[in-house]
Amino acid sequence: MKKAVTVIYIVVLSAVVGMPACQPSMGGKVTVLGVWGGSELDVFNKITADLKKTKNIDVEFEATRDINAVLTTRVESGNPPDVAILPQLSLVVDFARKGKLVDLSTLIDVGKIKNEYSPSWIDLGSVDGKFYGLFFKTAVKGLVYYDPQRFKELGLQAPKTWDEMMRLSQKLIDMKKTPWAIGIESGNASGWPATDWIENIFVRQYGAGPYRRWYDGTLAWTSPQVKKAFQMFGDIAARQGWTYGGASGVLSTAFQEAGNPVFSDPPKAYLFQQASFMAGMIEQAFPDLKPVTDINFFVLPPIDPENKAVEIGGDVLAAFSSTPQVKAFLEYMSSSDAQAPFAATGATMPNHTVPLSAYGNELDREFAAILNSADTVVFDASDMMPSEINAAFWSATIDYIKNPARLDAILAQLEKTRQDVYNK
Amino acid sequence: MEIAGILFTLAMALIVPVVFLSYLFVSEKAAGGRRRGTQTARSLPVFWLIPAAVVLGFFLIYPMIDTIVLSFMNADSTRFAGGENYAHLFSDRAFLIALRNNLLWIVFFTLVTVTLGLILAVLTDRVRYEAVAKAVLFLPASISLVAASVIWKFMYAFRPAGESQIGLVNAALSVVPGFQPQAWLFDVPFNNAALMVVGVWIWTGFALVIFSASLKGISKDLVEAARIDGAREITVFFRIVLPLMSKTVTVVVTYFVITVLKIFDIVYVMTNGNLDTEVLANRMYKEMFNFRNFGRASVIAVMLLVAVVPVVVMNMRKFARGKAGK
Numbered sequence: 001m002k003k004a005v006t007v008i009y010i011v012v013l014s015a016v017v018g019m020p021a022c023q024p025s026m027g028g029k030v031t032v033l034g035v036w037g038g039s040e041l042d043v044f045n046k047i048t049a050d051l052k053k054t055k056n057i058d059v060e061f062e063a064t065r066d067i068n069a070v071l072t073t074r075v076e077s078g079n080p081p082d083v084a085i086l087p088q089l090s091l092v093v094d095f096a097r098k099g100k101l102v103d104l105s106t107l108i109d110v111g112k113i114k115n116e117y118s119p120s121w122i123d124l125g126s127v128d129g130k131f132y133g134l135f136f137k138t139a140v141k142g143l144v145y146y147d148p149q150r151f152k153e154l155g156l157q158a159p160k161t162w163d164e165m166m167r168l169s170q171k172l173i174d175m176k177k178t179p180w181a182i183g184i185e186s187g188n189a190s191g192w193p194a195t196d197w198i199e200n201i202f203v204r205q206y207g208a209g210p211y212r213r214w215y216d217g218t219l220a221w222t223s224p225q226v227k228k229a230f231q232m233f234g235d236i237a238a239r240q241g242w243t244y245g246g247a248s249g250v251l252s253t254a255f256q257e258a259g260n261p262v263f264s265d266p267p268k269a270y271l272f273q274q275a276s277f278m279a280g281m282i283e284q285a286f287p288d289l290k291p292v293t294d295i296n297f298f299v300l301p302p303i304d305p306e307n308k309a310v311e312i313g314g315d316v317l318a319a320f321s322s323t324p325q326v327k328a329f330l331e332y333m334s335s336s337d338a339q340a341p342f343a344a345t346g347a348t349m350p351n352h353t354v355p356l357s358a359y360g361n362e363l364d365r366e367f368a369a370i371l372n373s374a375d376t377v378v379f380d381a382s383d384m385m386p387s388e389i390n391a392a393f394w395s396a397t398i399d400y401i402k403n404p405a406r407l408d409a410i411l412a413q414l415e416k417t418r419q420d421v422y423n424k
Numbered sequence: 425m426e427i428a429g430i431l432f433t434l435a436m437a438l439i440v441p442v443v444f445l446s447y448l449f450v451s452e453k454a455a456g457g458r459r460r461g462t463q464t465a466r467s468l469p470v471f472w473l474i475p476a477a478v479v480l481g482f483f484l485i486y487p488m489i490d491t492i493v494l495s496f497m498n499a500d501s502t503r504f505a506g507g508e509n510y511a512h513l514f515s516d517r518a519f520l521i522a523l524r525n526n527l528l529w530i531v532f533f534t535l536v537t538v539t540l541g542l543i544l545a546v547l548t549d550r551v552r553y554e555a556v557a558k559a560v561l562f563l564p565a566s567i568s569l570v571a572a573s574v575i576w577k578f579m580y581a582f583r584p585a586g587e588s589q590i591g592l593v594n595a596a597l598s599v600v601p602g603f604q605p606q607a608w609l610f611d612v613p614f615n616n617a618a619l620m621v622v623g624v625w626i627w628t629g630f631a632l633v634i635f636s637a638s639l640k641g642i643s644k645d646l647v648e649a650a651r652i653d654g655a656r657e658i659t660v661f662f663r664i665v666l667p668l669m670s671k672t673v674t675v676v677v678t679y680f681v682i683t684v685l686k687i688f689d690i691v692y693v694m695t696n697g698n699l700d701t702e703v704l705a706n707r708m709y710k711e712m713f714n715f716r717n718f719g720r721a722s723v724i725a726v727m728l729l730v731a732v733v734p735v736v737v738m739n740m741r742k743f744a745r746g747k748a749g750k
Contacts, residue, residue: 066713068713068714069709069713069714072713072714072716073713094716187696188692188696190696190698191698244584245582245583245584246584247610248582248584248605248606248607248610248611249582249584249607251607251610252581252582252607252609252610268584386715387714387715387716388714388715388717391710391714391715395697395698398610398698398699399698399699402610402612402699413517420512
């Protein structure tokens with residue numbers, strides 16, 4: 001008995017000690033936590049296989065749909081991943097302020113990144129002057145998809161201003177057609193597509209300055225600006241006859257399928273607002289669609305022509321440890337080599353040296369062009385807000401669509417949450 | 425790596441029983457064997473209690489006390505906050521709604537599930553295909569809560585009128601002339617009822633099986649005697665069968681009340697608490713893992729504990745009385 005235990009002990013010990021010794025050169029591994037699955041994960045596995053080939057680094061990816069909860073638990077218990085791929089910048093801010101993240105300027109070659117990324121990416125990824133969040137994959141938000149063939153049949157044209165867009169919608173109503181397809185169901189993040197709407201309206205109406213005060217928590221939710229943005233959204237989304245399926249349809253349709261009525265035959269709606277990543281999903285659902293001729297988009301038109309910011313969302317890399325492997329991984333991920341394969345999947349990549357030819361089709365190239373030529377880039381406001389306010393904002397849009405008359409009470413509730421979070 | 429893991433598991437599989445057996449052996453020796461009546465033999469139960477007490481203390485008592493302490497601390501547990509968390513929650517609409525919904529769940533879910541379970545137990549008792557009927561009714565209990573919730577999300581699915589309804593509920597109802605498809609999970613206040621239906625579907629089979637077992641334990645003579653005396657079936661049930669099953673009913677009700685107090689999965693998967701369907705456990709999860717507010721999450725945990733205690737105490741007392749009576 002005793003002997004057997006001793007033997008096992010020795011075997012275990014030698015296995016543990018012997019392991020690192022058998023691997024050549026750099027070696028080692030990087031653990032990564034993220035929300036990716038499906039085709040995104042396939043591409044990620046493909047590019048990390050290259051990293052294995054060149055530097056012999058193993059990338060262990062762990063996927064979760066509830067990253068906030070999983071990451072919090074792991075960090076609190078002292079077992080964070082080396083790198084997290086975060087869809088919400090507020091998490092970067094939060095963990096950075098708690099001192100859990102590595103200042104990337106002390107780890108990787110920031111000079112190279114500054115050459116290949118536009119400065120707004122560095123700004124957006126910085127907290128209190130330190131660089132914590134490396135943008136990897138982004139999406140342009142506030143795009144309206146439509147079917148140019150149907151537009152031609154009905155004699156319609158893509159609008160240039162917000163008022164034109166509203167008149168276009170009214171015209172469709174007059175033709176006894178439903179103008180908009182909207183769906184905001186998204187599991188535990190239900191409501192986010194509606195917050196995108198409101199944010200896009202807000203930034204087009206009031207510009208990047210007030211937009212920043214809004215997500216910074218210095219602008220009251222009961223302010224006339226926020227109320228106006230909600231109302232302008234409600235003028236479309238909560239209006240009788242303006243959305244396919246009415247309030248029930250808007251609330252219960254998953255965002256992934258929300259655009260389908262626009263491209264089904266016969267069409268059941270004519271306009272659909274979503275981010276750039278949606279083009280790929282629609283093309284997958286309707287493989288016969290030819291980009292530009294059968295599916296095209298216009299950017300949500302300006303409200304006040306002065307304010308021309310482009311809203312984006314995206315996944316940010318943040319490091320919880322500063323090993324040489326993490327350094328190699330992050331430098332590789334920031335490079336055009338790693339980003340080009342993702343461009344082919346319909347993502348818009350922040351590294352502007354990614355050649356336009358790497359993008360999958362004409363629409364994807366246009367998204368990249370919008371991003372590369374934007375004067376001001378603002379990040380999804382709700383994803384910049386503390387998660388408590390973000391979650392309340394998501395839920396509030398659901399309440400609002402269900403019951404637009406309650407707007408003042410809904411905003412008062414959000415304001416209470418804001419005060420509570422900032423007076424903690 | 426995998427080999428090291430397997431070896432470690434094997435080693436633990438050997439070491440853990442060895443340690444426990446040695447402990448028992450040593451304690452037996454220390455207590456001086458099992459000679460009855462001696463001072464040392466009386467200390468033996470204490471030795472046997474220690475491992476359980478340590479595990480219980482470490483995994484139950486310590487976290488409980490720590491949770492109570494945390495409920496008086498601020499969000500990241502760095503500062504004493506007094507009753508702030510408690511005061512905040514009782515002025516927080518989301519929390520109050522969760523509290524209300526848990527009460528609704530306790531009353532309606534428990535009532536419906538227990539009643540249905542009883543009725544089905546009595547009915548299945550009278551048919552020849554009893555085993556099959558019970559097995560079918562018990563099936564939902566074998567599905568995980570998350571899977572059941574996902575299934576029911578499809579059952580309630582909504583498609584605008586004019587499209588083919590993929591949700592079974594809307595599809596079935598659309599044979600009624602003039603019926604408009606409903607978004608069941610988004611229709612206040614029916615969405616709460618829609619969620620409870622899922623719970624009833626899952627747990628009725630469980631209640632049925634327990635009640636059925638209890639029913640079989642009732643002596644046929646009593647029922648026969650009542651029938652001969654001219655009692656109708658309804659009277660037999662309410663005056664004879666039900667009183668004899670009262671202890672089982674208490675257990676099942678207690679079990680459901682506690683289950684419902686911590687109800688989480690159904691709400692998390694199907695509505696995530698939107699449109700006034702929030703429940704305490706889901707609120708606690710959000711405060712803890714999404715908002716990282718340990719103080720407030722702990723307050724909700726304490727509230728749940730406080731709510732469970734009277735139920736457990738009542739149950740224990742009822743059983744203590746039952747024992748004393750025998």
